[in-house]
Amino acid sequence: MTEHIDSIRTYALVLLALLALTAVTTLVAFVDLGEFSVVVALAIAVCKMLLVALFFMHVRHSTKLTKLVVLGGLLWLAILLMLTLTDFTTRGWIGVPGR
């Protein structure tokens, strides 16, 4: 793998995007979107994560193996969150005798 060096301009633009997204997520938090407040906040956070990972952490230019490890890690995190939440969100659905 040959080393890829990004331009200062690229990094500066990514920083500006990150700061803009921080301002947007802070301001939009005060707007009443009901349940969607969480969705918007997390969507913006995921965008920021992708910018940092792809550009600052050079995942864009990483080997296929590194990319696979990153995706695999996110998959395990999804399993952790989803299996736990499927438990806690559905506990009230079926009555438990004696409770």
Place this chain on the structure above:
Amino acid sequence: MASALQEQFDTEAQQKDASTLGMWIFLITEVMFFGGMFTAYTVYRRAYSDAFAVASSSLNVTIGAINTAVLLVSSFTMVMAVRAAQLGQRRTLVLFLVLTLILGGVFLGVKAYEWNEKFEQHHVPGPSFHLDGVPQQGHAQLFFSLYFAMTGLHALHMVVGVGILSWLIWMAYKGRFTAEYNTPVDIAGLYWHFVDIIWIFLFPLLYLIDRHLPK
């Protein structure tokens, strides 16, 4: 600088790829480590949403946003340091590493100020805990327990990062890193950006998501 090549590797590129992969594997274990706390936070926020909303809205959102910006700028200076290392620019490398260290210090200083504010307002879980407007004080204490655990663990990672940066600055000053060999700078960069990403999720989840609710 052929001496940097360890005997088990064929090329320096292969050696660098192995280091990068190893660091990512470590970072994935960190993702799972923090993931457990994020999961706990999600479960309890769902169970005690009223108390969590009041407690979350009591945090200082202006300070939180400013600190987020400080950390993002520090990630930028870190990536500029990595770039300088790749280009073999020793003075620029030292400059950007020092800037990153300063910004990391600013973040920790602001965090310390915030924590001190919590002590003064009796928002620290314990016998003297009190949060206005919450019938179940225990639920609010749970929020602040998670707040201190998560921001505390994040700050601990920042302190470790500051230590790593100090070492890098010393090594960079001595001219240990060249365009051919700069793996430690690169790897430390991955760590620093990872800690940044954790904060990118902590900020909205702890400070923001219940702001829209009527007080």
